[in-house]
Amino acid sequence: MSQPLKCSLCEEAATVHLSQVVHGKVTKVHLCEACAQKGGAMDPAVFQLADALTTASPAPTLICPQCGFTDIDFRKRGRLGCPSCWETFGDVLGGLLRKVQHEPSHVGRTPAGASPVGRLRRRLDDARREMEKAITGEDYEVAARLRDEIAVIEQQLATS
Amino acid sequence: MSVEDILAAENELTHLLGAQQAVVLSTRIRLARNLEGLPFPGWAKIPQRKEIADQCVGALEALPKFRRAHVVRMSELGDRDRAVLVERHLVSKELAAGKSGAAVISRDQTCSVMVNEEDHLRIQVVKAGWHLRGTWHIAEQLDDALGGSLKLAFSDRLGFLTACPTNVGTGLRASAMVHLPGLCLAGHMDKVSRALNQDGLAVRGWLGEGTEAAGNVFQISNQQTLGLSEEAILKHLGGWIKNVVEQEWNARRKLAQEEGEKFVDRLSRSLGLLRSARLLTSSEAMNMLSHLRLACDMGCLPEERRHLVDRLMIEGQPAHVQARAGQELDSDGRDRRRAAVVREALKDFPDLVPPSA
Ligand SMILES: [Zn+2]
Ligand SMILES: [Zn+2]
Numbered sequence: 237m238s239q240p241l242k243c244s245l246c247e248e249a250a251t252v253h254l255s256q257v258v259h260g261k262v263t264k265v266h267l268c269e270a271c272a273q274k275g276g277a278m279d280p281a282v283f284q285l286a287d288a289l290t291t292a293s294p295a296p297t298l299i300c301p302q303c304g305f306t307d308i309d310f311r312k313r314g315r316l317g318c319p320s321c322w323e324t325f326g327d328v329l330g331g332l333l334r335k336v337q338h339e340p341s342h343v344g345r346t347p348a349g350a351s352p353v354g355r356l357r358r359r360l361d362d363a364r365r366e367m368e369k370a371i372t373g374e375d376y377e378v379a380a381r382l383r384d385e386i387a388v389i390e391q392q393l394a395t396s
Numbered sequence: 397m398s399v400e401d402i403l404a405a406e407n408e409l410t411h412l413l414g415a416q417q418a419v420v421l422s423t424r425i426r427l428a429r430n431l432e433g434l435p436f437p438g439w440a441k442i443p444q445r446k447e448i449a450d451q452c453v454g455a456l457e458a459l460p461k462f463r464r465a466h467v468v469r470m471s472e473l474g475d476r477d478r479a480v481l482v483e484r485h486l487v488s489k490e491l492a493a494g495k496s497g498a499a500v501i502s503r504d505q506t507c508s509v510m511v512n513e514e515d516h517l518r519i520q521v522v523k524a525g526w527h528l529r530g531t532w533h534i535a536e537q538l539d540d541a542l543g544g545s546l547k548l549a550f551s552d553r554l555g556f557l558t559a560c561p562t563n564v565g566t567g568l569r570a571s572a573m574v575h576l577p578g579l580c581l582a583g584h585m586d587k588v589s590r591a592l593n594q595d596g597l598a599v600r601g602w603l604g605e606g607t608e609a610a611g612n613v614f615q616i617s618n619q620q621t622l623g624l625s626e627e628a629i630l631k632h633l634g635g636w637i638k639n640v641v642e643q644e645w646n647a648r649r650k651l652a653q654e655e656g657e658k659f660v661d662r663l664s665r666s667l668g669l670l671r672s673a674r675l676l677t678s679s680e681a682m683n684m685l686s687h688l689r690l691a692c693d694m695g696c697l698p699e700e701r702r703h704l705v706d707r708l709m710i711e712g713q714p715a716h717v718q719a720r721a722g723q724e725l726d727s728d729g730r731d732r733r734r735a736a737v738v739r740e741a742l743k744d745f746p747d748l749v750p751p752s753a
Pocket of ligand 2: 318322
């Protein structure tokens with residue numbers, strides 16, 4: 237008989253074996269009863285996460301100076317220790333984020349009253365989209381105005 | 397006691413305050429937010445969790461939206477009260493399971509903010525029916541107000557920083573609770589569910605992750621939170637919900653047409669059974685109430701009865717049944733009590749007529 241599989245999330249013996257199609261890609265995950273119950277079972281994102289975790293290195297190599305969290309802790313829990321962990325584990329997480337999220341950087345809202353850069357990025361994103369729309373709609377006057385605005389924002393972002 | 401107040405109060409989901417609709421039961425927006433400089437709840441020590449709770453609850457109570465809000469601390473609630481809040485989707489199973497979690501729930505129960513769940517703050521806004529824009533708008537305002545009074549963890553590149561990489565960026569989970577008896581009866585639900593999965597949407601059961609889809613009720617939500625603007629996330633979900641609603645109506649009409657009398661017979665039997673059962677399990681009740689809701693949507697029962705069906709779906713859940721009875725009940729006791737409540741509620745329901753929709 238073959239070696240029993242271990243749970244991708246906690247290393248108990250896996251009893252639940254699932255494969256799911258996520259964004260056109262088949263992902264296989266093995267979970268123990270407890271982890272499957274706890275919620276992984278229908279959440280494709282958790283599968284991808286578990287998948288990425290199983291390929292991580294076994295020895296602790298990183299520790300968050302702010303909260304003492306290590307990459308081993310992350311592998312066990314699938315959650316980070318504190319907001320600063322995002323900096324500490326940035327490189328490790330970069331690859332993971334591409335798997336889980338497909339896009340590497342934020343284009344959404346910013347906290348009220350914070351991050352002018354974020355606001356600029358958001359406006360840039362909107363302006364680019366509007367410009368595309370204007371071009372499709374053959375509204376070249378609007379498209380030209382947006383092109384100029386985009387150039388200004390890009391300039392501001394480059395110097396900020 | 398706060399949970400009794402919550403149960404007794406007229407509110408969005410059980411009292412038809414929002415617009416009520418066929419197919420989409422409710423629209424929900426969730427935003428994950430964290431305070432800068434403090435560990436996430438799962439890694440925080442007890443005194444830190446207390447500090448987080450104090451800061452967050454204090455900031456929330458100061459907002460106009462939460463004037464006279466219910467503030468419930470999990471450590472102060474018994475098992476049944478916590479289960480009631482979970483059944484109402486006001487708090488998650490995870491929050492209810494821990495000791496240091498709290499929730500601030502607006503008077504009308506449209507807004508509830510969980511404190512010390514996986515993230516410091518989980519802002520939730522829910523509206524009955526399909527109201528993606530309106531629901532989002534309220535969440536956005538709450539987020540702005542909180543961002544004004546609390547220092548939120550944010551990075552220009554990664555957006556709002558969260559404990560789990562699946563939430564980072566917008567921290568936004570937008571979802572619709574949909575009732576899909578037509579697609580289920582027609583055997584198309586697997587196919588629909590796969591299509592949604594492939595395009596980045598998650599499909600879950602009535603009570604969230606890992607639960608069965610009792611009563612043909614499903615929760616459909618976005619997965620990706622990074623690299624898409626809130627606008628794009630909402631548009632993507634909105635487009636799919638519209639598509640699913642259309643498919644559901646097509647399936648219903650086709651069933652009604654092809655099955656003719658059998659269609660009404662099936663729904664009538666459910667009404668008959670609900671009206672005469674002496675013991676009713678929760679999933680049995682859900683599945684038959686689903687038929688009654690379908691009957692209301694299709695014109696087999698008067699449409700204005702639908703809100704009563706929705707209410708029974710929520711209030712037929714185990715903790716709600718016990719809370720109403722004012723006592724702990726064993727499984728048979730709950731089934732007996734549930735049957736009695738349903739019998740009473742349906743006693744003056746008219747007989748079904750052929751579908752008009
Ligand atoms: Zn496990
Ligand atoms: Zn940390």
